[in-house]
Amino acid sequence: MFLWEVMAYMTCSMTDRFSMIAFCTLVVIFSSLAQVVFAQDACDKITTSSQGERCSVSSKSAADLQLNISYQQLMVRLEGGNRTDPVVAAGYMAKVKESQRAWIKLRDTDCLLDAFEAEPGSSAYVTAVNNCVASMSRDRSAFLDNIASDNGSGSVIGRGSCPSSDFAQFLPAFSANAESQKRLTALAVKILVLKRTSDPGRFEPQITAETGSSLAFPLMAAMEGKTEGVEIETVDDTHMNVVDKRAGNSNIKIFNFAKKSCWSLVGIEDWSISEKELVAPGRPGMSRAENFCYQRAEGLGGLGALEQYRLTKELYEASLENYVCAAESGDPRASLSAASLSLSQMAPQLETSKLEALFKAAATTLPDGALSLSMFYCTGNSTDYDGPCQHPEQAEKELIRAVSMGSTNALNSLASSFESGDLGTKDMSRALACYQLSAGKGDQAGINNVKRLESQGTESIKASHCI
Template sequence: MNGFLKKRNGFAVAAFTASLLSLFHGSAYADECPSEDFSQFLPAFSANTETQQRLTAMTVKSLVLKPTGESGNFEPQTTGANSSTLAFPLMAPVTTGKAEGVEVEAVDDSHFNVVDKRAGNSNIKIFNFSRQACWVLEGVEDWSISDKNLVVASTPTMNTSENFCYQRAQAFAGLGGLEQYRLTGELFVAALENYVCAAASGDPQASLSAAGLSLSGMAPQLETEKVEALFKAAATTLADGAASLSTFYCYGNNPVPEGPCQHPEQAEKELIRAASMGSVSAMNYLGYSFEEGRLVTKDMSRALACYRLAADKGDDTAAGNLKRLNAQDAASTKTSYCY
């Protein structure tokens, strides 16, 4: 009986002590809360390391980008991280008022997100806050790609740093292409910036990707001179680069090709180069150009030659064009050369 009473009293004392500590901690916590107004709380929270540590949850929802296999793709992975393992300060100081590069989003009265773009589109972080006794940081989303998750390599046209940029560009473009993340627009901007970085030494594929993304409407447009330089670099070894340069000579830095070709001579020259470099679609379009006289040359015999060449390489559209012309008695036309 005495043992039972002692045990019962022990539970009571423990419960009473816990209650007192809870009340004391809650009172102190409330007193130490910088502000219930989030616009006032954020500058105080970000001001120093001690405040950030004190007002961060014990377990933080941590999102980071991780590679998925060997394809160069990345995906966001979320885990629970003990706050003691985090590298404080987590956030650079945010001054009162509207800070450039910082966006504050109200999810509801008890939840706010802070999108920090101050380190650039390749290093965006999102901080998730919830309101308890005070505002508390409960989640950190890191949308950057760490060097340790990239392959260290270089090529004749890309040094190691540029190669890192190329890998990041592909990863960000892949994430943006899924169109399922709130940062889709920023991911495409990051992809473009990294493609431009990767193309600094003239790499053809990086140059083509940068110019193509610029004209896709998914990212900001680069200036006309820059786009032309990128397409010229791409055209040195890539058939698709030469075909793209041909289109650029016709329609310039316009995402929607329309109107007459502005520079037909240059456009035809690059289209011929693209076909001669093995682009089957360029062969077919060159045939169409020769048939209709859309650029400079109008020559039915060369049109037939281009259609036949593309059809022999498996292009169904070219095969259809060849069949159409043959039905129009074009078979009697003496076949010439395509290019």
């Protein structure tokens, strides 16, 4: 399923001065995945038991993820901190694994006991179990994080002095060269990368833990003082994030730093989609690079639609940039997606001439493309236009073309324009014919409008031809 499907829907209101614009609104329909999670966070405004259950599921998943990360980071710390005695490291790691398995059994048993008074399978029961698991998992994560913490808090001690306890002064020293970055990177580093899922066109973040020494240094380009394209975020007194946008919105990296005896790099979030995660080009007429742009546009836009990551704005912007890249091929679908996203208010608006060119490319083969071009001729490059159609003749021409290409939505729009005369042609017999065609396709808007005309005493009108 494509990220953007441009559709028109009807809310007939013949009292509006420009009925076509009043009842034909350009909307963007997200993929089924995005629709599920596009709403606010699952734990916001809980007023029902079902909402509480959804919140508990979300909390449990987040706690499980953090527990897995803490466990992986501990194993990396143990392996890296006992390199001189691999036997000790192996024994320590085996004991941690045994302890973790036993703890998981204890957690799951205790949480069933915690929910004992609720009816098994009920929402209250599921919520109680999930909340218990989430709480115990968070406590376990904190416990694991404190085991051998000196091994993974950074490799500063014993290998050189700390540049500065002031992060503003530390960062330039850290980024200066590969050696300084390696020296000031923790032994256990959280790594986030985007991976392709089984759902075509979809990607999701995957988090693992790696040894700092296994990373390819340098990790970031040097920076001194305030650097364009770099944002510094304060999480708390001992945690800072460096958001590096210097390579563009499609290649953003976030570097996580933590402070103990000194600041050290403890995490890297790579929000780019690697070429190895992309499939072989599959859209005819596109070059390899344009195909990859299209896949990145779909993937990054899908992540933005979730609205659960701090880079939501940048993900949408990257999606638009990649759709525009793919649309250079003239591909109608890529062109329609780029134009739609530009008018969605979730990404920057393109120049009017560029937007028109994209809609024209989309209109070559797509009914929704022709319908969208018709709307563009009326409203222009505006998201809140409320005046008469700017170019009614061109708008009507594209509406008729969209109908001829099989668009039911265009049928309803064309019928309304014939009924009101807002696009220049006022003809009730043609309006009725278009509504009847729409109704014949089972479209509810068409059915409702036929009934409306009948209730207004227009039985004497003889339907003629729609187009």
